[in-house]
Amino acid sequence: MTDAAWFSEPFRPEGGSVAEGIRKQLGRPDLDLLAILVRESAQNSWDARLADRGGTVDYRIDLQVVGPAQRTNWKEILSKGAPLATHLPIRETLNRSIIRLMSISDRGTSGLGGPTRADKAVTTNLDFVSFVRNIGAPRDRALGGGTYGFGKGIFYRVSKPGTILLHTRCRVGDRLETRLMGCALWQNYIAEDATGERPYTGRHWWGDVSGDVVEPLTGDAADMMAKRLGLEPFAPDETGTTVIMLDPSLDDREPTVAADYLAETIAWHLWPKMLDGAGGAPAMRFSVTCDGIEHPVPDPRETRPLNLFVAAYEGMKGPQRKRLKCHRPKKDLGDLGLVKRVVPPFEATAASRMVGIENLVHHVCLMRPAELVVTYRPGPKPPSEFQSYAGVFRGVEEMDEVYAAAEPPTHDAWNPQSLEYPASTFVNTTFRRINEELNGLLELGGNVRPGAAKIALGAASVRFASLLGGAWGTGGASDYGKPGDTRTPPTDFRTGSGDIKPTGPSVGGDAEDGLGVLVPPERMPGTGGGDAVAGGDRGPGAGDSGTGTSDFGRMGRDAPDARAGAGPVRRPRVEYVSEPYFDERSGTPVLIQEFRLPVPGAQRVRIDLAVAITGAGRETEPPIGAAMPGLVGWEDTTGNLFGTPKYVIEGGDGTIWRAVVRPAPDTMTEIEVLVEAVNR
Structure with a gap:
């Protein structure tokens, strides 16, 4: 032997x-x-x-x-x-x-x-x-x-x-x-x-x-x-x-x-x-x-937030990929794919922290043609913890030697300072081109009609004023899952086991528009044989008929506060008590607009939602196959949620209510709460 x-x-x-x-x-x-x-x-x-x-x-x-x-x-x-x-x-x-x-x-x-x-x-x-x-x-x-x-x-x-x-x-x-x-x-x-x-x-x-x-x-x-x-x-x-x-x-x-x-x-x-x-x-x-x-290895296609990088990778290989170039010297650098989504924050792990990713993804994965991850390069942080984006950049084969030479022995970075010209220029230009694409990805704007709620995320810059990002992405549906969750994300809050369940009684409301009532509203006793509207915008002939119109008053519009046979009354109005923010209901990200009704008396509220179009106003009718933001319901201070499009609330008591809105994928949502008085 x-x-x-x-x-x-x-x-x-x-x-x-x-x-x-x-x-x-x-x-x-x-x-x-x-x-x-x-x-x-x-x-x-x-x-x-x-x-x-x-x-x-x-x-x-x-x-x-x-x-x-x-x-x-x-x-x-x-x-x-x-x-x-x-x-x-x-x-x-x-x-x-x-x-x-x-x-x-x-x-x-x-x-x-x-x-x-x-x-x-x-x-x-x-x-x-x-x-x-x-x-x-x-x-x-x-x-x-x-x-x-x-x-x-x-x-x-x-x-x-x-x-x-x-x-x-x-x-x-x-x-x-x-x-x-x-x-x-x-x-x-x-x-x-x-x-x-x-x-x-x-x-x-x-x-x-x-x-x-x-x-x-x-x-x-x-x-x-x-x-x-x-x-x-x-x-x-x-x-x-x-x-x-x-x-x-x-x-x-x-x-x-x-x-x-x-x-x-x-x-x-x-x-x-x-x-x-x-x-x-x-x-x-x-x-x-x-x-x-x-000990199973997580499937990146089913695991948040790796699925964002998988989507970016598929975009990088698809027809919508962006070829990044250096102009002086002239050279193709590589292909870039980007996706952006509204997703709930994920719980960081030891492995994600090791690559520099906490509960928010705002990174571009760098790789050479061998398609082994080099590093996750951070970009600008999104304006909200519910907004994330991911990118994948893969260098072209002709640039492989340049990127390889920029790597340390652990192959976990590209260091242009270790290279000579023109290789250093190629790597620096790669980073600059990626930054330019990220700036374009995060450039949000839009026109908001007068009277809409002035809303802005606390972490957002001024360009986000009056707008809330919906599930923004470059193709593909929003990811509403939890870490490791592979369930199909909910798209309809109206019926079925996915409904947000009520936990208490309501004050009153009308069930309209097919959303259904999550807490059955108790109609308050009226007078004169029905609900009469007061304090809204006056419709044609309102002054002659002596009755109010059924139109809803909009914030910021002036209209006479009058009711047939009565003296002057205070016009109902909505008072926003906070900027809208993202929250989560039943594992799904939603937008919350808190408000109160300062004028005493029964008042009916409803929501007016639209999609803000960059540089082109607003959109209330979706294109074929596209989604629009929708109202989930009205939530009181105890957490009861009333899933009716119109709801009667007693004003003047200082109670803070929440309008819970489901954002539409790939959009920015414009929110306005409308109110009219109800004559009981």
């Missing part, structure tokens, strides 16, 4: 790479170690895909402990020839009663093939030596996700003893070969050997030490050793790689919590690979387990 043991690399006369330097090549990134691990490992898997065969890459993360049957084998096999604990703490890990592992595996990939020695690496396939031996090797795949091989240092940083095992199956000529090798990075040190004191780089390898260079176990020897360690074997015709990190650092999370975080992190950073491609299958399939239990 092949003799497997540890080998520690001494410094050669020409020098060498120090372990600490390799571990620190990732710098001080904004992302945490687990997020970087997901990004770097998935990028490696994508770059290793079997492109000539097509198909989907399977990517899996497993958190597990070494079983009792293999624990002795792990200690015996991996302790042989191990350095002192002060030089590499692998022995401490193996002596524990519980040995925890994190494995990241891919299938449908090529495995780590090519030569196993760096001095023999004269072929095109350098996967093994690039991962195991060399540092900073440039990518050898066009339009790949990686650039230079610094990102592999994350595997050693996640392992507390800085130790990993590589279990890979690759094609060598016309046959398949299994390879198994251990690698460790810790810190440089000085130790004594037969010749005296000698410096060591802090790099260590475990494998076949029978020759002049430590080599991986291969073929049957690798398969037998993997079986003794309890590693999952490869299927007969399967290729791929499994990287096993000993005693992983989970940032003080319990393993099950870490598994959930990893699953959600996959969704945030790799969602483009989860979407169905031209053949109907996704580019990559992802799974996460902890001690054999599956």
Whole structure:
């Protein structure tokens, strides 16, 4: 049987790479170690895909402990020839009663093939030596996700003893070969050997030490050793790689919590690979387990707010995409898709906060042609917590080298300051063009007729005065769901199980216009055989007939306050007590206009809603197939909701009422509460 043991690399006369330097090549990134691990490992898997065969890459993360049957084998096999604990703490890990592992595996990939020695690496396939031996090797795949091989240092940083095992199956000529090798990075040190004191780089390898260079176990020897360690074997015709990190650092999370975080992190950073491609299958399939239990990876199409980025991605690939260009020098930069929606705020998670997204989305996802998320670049904040927008920018293939060169080792930013002209100009212009498109997306205006309520969101600028954004979007329906909710959003509040239910009695009202009454109104006793209107605008012949008209008085219009056979009366009016704001009813975003009726007496209120058209007035009749804003009902101070289009309220007592309005998709809503007096 092949003799497997540890080998520690001494410094050669020409020098060498120090372990600490390799571990620190990732710098001080904004992302945490687990997020970087997901990004770097998935990028490696994508770059290793079997492109000539097509198909989907399977990517899996497993958190597990070494079983009792293999624990002795792990200690015996991996302790042989191990350095002192002060030089590499692998022995401490193996002596524990519980040995925890994190494995990241891919299938449908090529495995780590090519030569196993760096001095023999004269072929095109350098996967093994690039991962195991060399540092900073440039990518050898066009339009790949990686650039230079610094990102592999994350595997050693996640392992507390800085130790990993590589279990890979690759094609060598016309046959398949299994390879198994251990690698460790810790810190440089000085130790004594037969010749005296000698410096060591802090790099260590475990494998076949029978020759002049430590080599991986291969073929049957690798398969037998993997079986003794309890590693999952490869299927007969399967290729791929499994990287096993000993005693992983989970940032003080319990393993099950870490598994959930990893699953959600996959969704945030790799969602483009989860979407169905031209053949109907996704580019990559992802799974996460902890001690054999599956922790599902969220579906970005069904998960808020990732579904906004999916919609923007689809727009970026569709006919409405915007091609961004640089004019000096002249160059196409990439394609941009944008969507904007009214959605309830979502509850931020650890994974969303890690990418800089709290409960409000106002970001553009940047990616290169490989369609791996680089970062979520924030834009101007929308005027309301119920308004969000998302964008996706993908660089064109001709610009891939420029954007790749702007990335740090963690590939999570584009830094134009690190580039020279004209590359720096291209990246700066990309950001400027994106900002221009976002400014256009948020540029709202409109004409509001005289007398309409002067409404503005508290967080909005002056351009939002008298307007409320409805569900604004560039195609597609509004998203009214809660985080993780996949139900069809409600569009009709009138009947059915989705109605907002009443909780108490009403004062009175009329059921008209087909909306239905959520709380049955109790008609107040009238006089003279019916409801007489007073204080409204006078209709034709009103003064002659001695009766009031049935027209509703509008705010800001002057009309005589008169009633046949009576002296002057105070004209009913509406007093708005707050600016309209977004709220939520039964999980659905609505607009709220609070008001009171300062004039005593019974008065009937109704709502006048319209869509404000940018630069073109208002619209009260929707185009074919389009929606209009609608009244949900009138809400009193105790929360009772009366779903009738007209409602009788007793004025003069200072009670604050709320008009609850359902906004229409892709619109800005104009609200006016109208009132008329009712003669009881």
